[in-house]
Amino acid sequence: MGWILDDWDRMGHFWASLECGHVTALTAMKRLNGFTGKNHFYRANRELVRVFETEHILQYMSDKALRQRTRKGLLKGEQLHALARDLNYGKRGKMTNRDIQE
Numbered sequence: 588m589g590w591i592l593d594d595w596d597r598m599g600h601f602w603a604s605l606e607c608g609h610v611t612a613l614t615a616m617k618r619l620n621g622f623t624g625k626n627h628f629y630r631a632n633r634e635l636v637r638v639f640e641t642e643h644i645l646q647y648m649s650d651k652a653l654r655q656r657t658r659k660g661l662l663k664g665e666q667l668h669a670l671a672r673d674l675n676y677g678k679r680g681k682m683t684n685r686d687i688q689e
Contacts, residue, residue, distance in 0.1 A: 591638075594631035601632075 591598070605615045622629035647653055 588634070590627065590631040590634050594628050597628060598631055598635065601628075 601615070604610045605612065619629065619632060624630070647657070
């Protein structure tokens with residue numbers, strides 16, 4: 588947590604500029620990836636991401652409704668990919684909006 592506290596203001600400015608649209612996600616990620624592991628700002632962001640990941644995992648494990656929504660979304664995506672594979676064989680790879688609605 589020390590890394591996060593030391594660079595909290597700088598991180599807030601960085602993420603707020605991304606949220607407001609002053610910088611694109613691509614530019615922000617290039618900037619972060621340009622730092623080395625020894626950079627304090629890089630370490631602070633890495634630790635903050637780990638905190639959010641841990642929070643998400645704990646929430647996912649404790650919330651049955653969240654797990655069901657996630658599973659439903661994954662199944663829907665898998666069904667769409669299966670449909671695309673079927674259409675690729677029968678319709679030579681052409682997928683229309685009408686096919687997706689069915």
